[in-house]
Amino acid sequence: MFRSTKRRTAGRRNFEEVAAYSSNANSGLYSSRLSFYDVPPLDEITLEEFEMWAIDRLKILIEIESCVARSKSVKEIESTIKPMLLKYLPLNSSGPDVLQERKKDHYSHYILRLVFCRTEELRKKFIKNETQLFKVRYNLLQPKEQQEFVDYYHNKLSWKYISSEEKSELFEELYAATGLVIRGNLLAEGESMTNDQLKQHIKLKENFIKLPFEKVPNLVGSRSIFIKKGYAYIPTTLQLNLLAVEFQESLSTQLMRTFQSIPRLDEDDRLLPLLNNLSHNFSSVEYNGFEVDSSLASDINASSIATQAITKHYPLCASHLQRNMMDNSHLRFTGRQQLALFLKGIGLSIDEAMKFWSYQFTKNPTSMTIEKFNKEYRYNIRHTYGLEGARTKYQPWNCANIMAQPKPLKGEYHGCPYRDLGTESLIMSLNEMGIHDQHELNQVMEDVDRRDYTVACTRVFELTHKQQLATQKSFEGMHISHPNLYFDRSRQLERSENKTVTGLGSGALQDIVAEE
Numbered sequence: 001m002f003r004s005t006k007r008r009t010a011g012r013r014n015f016e017e018v019a020a021y022s023s024n025a026n027s028g029l030y031s032s033r034l035s036f037y038d039v040p041p042l043d044e045i046t047l048e049e050f051e052m053w054a055i056d057r058l059k060i061l062i063e064i065e066s067c068v069a070r071s072k073s074v075k076e077i078e079s080t081i082k083p084m085l086l087k088y089l090p091l092n093s094s095g096p097d098v099l100q101e102r103k104k105d106h107y108s109h110y111i112l113r114l115v116f117c118r119t120e121e122l123r124k125k126f127i128k129n130e131t132q133l134f135k136v137r138y139n140l141l142q143p144k145e146q147q148e149f150v151d152y153y154h155n156k157l158s159w160k161y162i163s164s165e166e167k168s169e170l171f172e173e174l175y176a177a178t179g180l181v182i183r184g185n186l187l188a189e190g191e192s193m194t195n196d197q198l199k200q201h202i203k204l205k206e207n208f209i210k211l212p213f214e215k216v217p218n219l220v221g222s223r224s225i226f227i228k229k230g231y232a233y234i235p236t237t238l239q240l241n242l243l244a245v246e247f248q249e250s251l252s253t254q255l256m257r258t259f260q261s262i263p264r265l266d267e268d269d270r271l272l273p274l275l276n277n278l279s280h281n282f283s284s285v286e287y288n289g290f291e292v293d294s295s296l297a298s299d300i301n302a303s304s305i306a307t308q309a310i311t312k313h314y315p316l317c318a319s320h321l322q323r324n325m326m327d328n329s330h331l332r333f334t335g336r337q338q339l340a341l342f343l344k345g346i347g348l349s350i351d352e353a354m355k356f357w358s359y360q361f362t363k364n365p366t367s368m369t370i371e372k373f374n375k376e377y378r379y380n381i382r383h384t385y386g387l388e389g390a391r392t393k394y395q396p397w398n399c400a401n402i403m404a405q406p407k408p409l410k411g412e413y414h415g416c417p418y419r420d421l422g423t424e425s426l427i428m429s430l431n432e433m434g435i436h437d438q439h440e441l442n443q444v445m446e447d448v449d450r451r452d453y454t455v456a457c458t459r460v461f462e463l464t465h466k467q468q469l470a471t472q473k474s475f476e477g478m479h480i481s482h483p484n485l486y487f488d489r490s491r492q493l494e495r496s497e498n499k500t501v502t503g504l505g506s507g508a509l510q511d512i513v514a515e516e
C-alpha cells in the first residue's frame with residue numbers, strides 16, 4: 001500500500017505479491033461517494049501520497065473539532081467545511097478524477113485510523129469528528145445517491161426503502177405519526193409551514209425506510225414514528241442520525257482492531273515517524289502561509305506596525321507582546337524571538353525590523369543607548385532573519401511551539417495569553433479587543449477553563465470579525481492554530497471588504513516619536 005520504490009526487507013510483506021488478488025478500484029467499492037470504510041485499502045500508494053492525503057483529511061477534522069468545540073450547529077459546520085472539502089477532499093459524483101478522489105478519501109481515512117487509534121482520548125475524538133464528516137457528506141448527496149448508498153449497505157443496515165405504492169397506501173398514518181418531527185427538523189426559528197405544504201413535502205421529498213422496530217428503541221419510545229407489523233417506518237429526516245450511529249459503532253469496533261494490530265507496525269521505519277508526527281494532537285497541522293503576500297505586506301514597516309490599522313489584526317499573543325515591549329522599551333529573549341518571528345511572518349523586512357527594534361529599545365535614553373542596542377541585540381534580530389550564525393531560515397512560531405516554551409515569569413510576556421494571563425487581565429484584554437457581552441466573555445472563558453486555548457482564540461476571532469464573516473460565508477477554515485494565520489485571515493477579510501488599510505511610509509516614524 002505504501003511503497004514508492006521496490007525495497008525488499010526480510011519479514012515484510014511485499015504488496016506487489018498480493019496486489020494481484022484484488023484491487024479496491026475494481027471491487028465496486030468506489031461505486032458510492034460515501035463509505036462505511038469497512039474494506040481496507042489494498043493498492044499501493046507512495047509515501048508522499050500517504051503523508052499528504054493524511055494531512056489533507058486532518059485539516060478537515062481539525063476544523064470540525066474546532067466548530068464543535070465552539071458549539072456550531074450542523075448547518076454552520078456544513079457551511080464552514082464545504083469549501084475545505086472541495087479543496088482538500090473533493091468527492092464529485094462524476095468527472096475524470098472520481099476514482100482518484102474516492103481512493104484518496106478511502107486511504108486517508110485508513111491512515112488516520114493508524115494515527116488516532118492509540119489512546120482512548122484520540123479514538124473518541126477521531127470517531128466524533130469522522131462521524132460529523134460523514135453526516136455532512138451524507139447531506140451533500142442527492143436523494144437518489146442516498147438511496148443507492150443505503151442499498152449498497154443493505155446487509156449491514158437491514159434497511160429497506162418502501163415502495164411508492166406502500167407509501168401512498170400508508171400516507172395518512174405516516175403523516176400523522178411523523179409530520180410533527182419532520183416539520184420541526186425542516187424549519188429554522190421563526191419559519192412556518194402550513195399542513196398542506198408539509199403534506200406536499202412528505203409526498204415528494206421524504207423517502208421512508210422500514211426496519212425491525214427493536215433497532216430503534218429511542219424513536220419508538222418518543223412516539224415519533226409509525227409502526228406496523230413489527231416494522232418501524234422512518235422518514236428521510238430521521239435517517240441520518242441512525243446512519244451516524246451505525247457509522248460510529250462500526251468505526252469504534254474497527255479502531256480497536258487497528259489498535260491491536262499496531263505493534264506489527266512498530267518495525268516499520270518508513271511509517272512510524274510519519275504517524276508519530278501526525279499523532280501529536282488534532283492541532284498538528286501547521287499553517288504554511290509564510291510566502292509573504294506582497295500586496296498585503298506592502299504597508300508593513302517599522303512605523304505602521306505600531307499603529308492601530310495594523311495591530312488590530314494581531315492575535316492577543318502578538319499584541320500583548322508588542323504592547324509590553326513598547327511600554328517597557330525592552331523584551332526578554334523568548335518574547336523577542338516570538339515577536340520578531342511573528343513580525344517577520346507578516347512581512348516586516350530586516351531593515352524595517354532593525355529600525356523598529358532599535359527605536360523601541362532606545363527611545364528612552366535612560367534605559368539604553370544605540371551603542372548598547374547594536375552590541376547586544378542587533379545580532380539577535382539579524383539571526384532571526386537567518387543573516388547570522390548558521391543562517392537558518394526560522395519560521396514564525398505556531399501556537400503549539402509557543403505553548404511548548406517555558407511559561408513566562410514576572411517581567412516576561414511571551415506565551416499564549418489565553419493560557420498565561422490571570423482571569424482578570426484576560427477579561428480586560430478581551431474588553432480592549434471589543435468583547436464586552438457577558439455571554440460572549442463567558443464562552444471564551446469556558447474554552448480557557450477547558451484548556452482549549454486555540455478554540456478560545458478562534459472564538460475571539462469570530463466575535464471580533466462578526467460582521468465581515470457574515471458576508472463571507474465561504475471563508476475557508478477558521479480554526480486558529482498559528483498567530484500569523486490569525487493576522488492573515490483578519491487582513492484578508494478586511495481586504496475582501498474593499499477597505500483600504502492605511503499604511504504609513506517609513507518616514508512616519510518621526511510622527512510616532514512626536515506623538516509619544
Ligand code: SF4
Pocket residue numbers: 315316317318398399402415416417418453454457480481482483484486
Ligand atoms: Fe496566539 Fe495561538 Fe494563543 Fe491565539 S491561541 S493567542 S494565536 S498563541
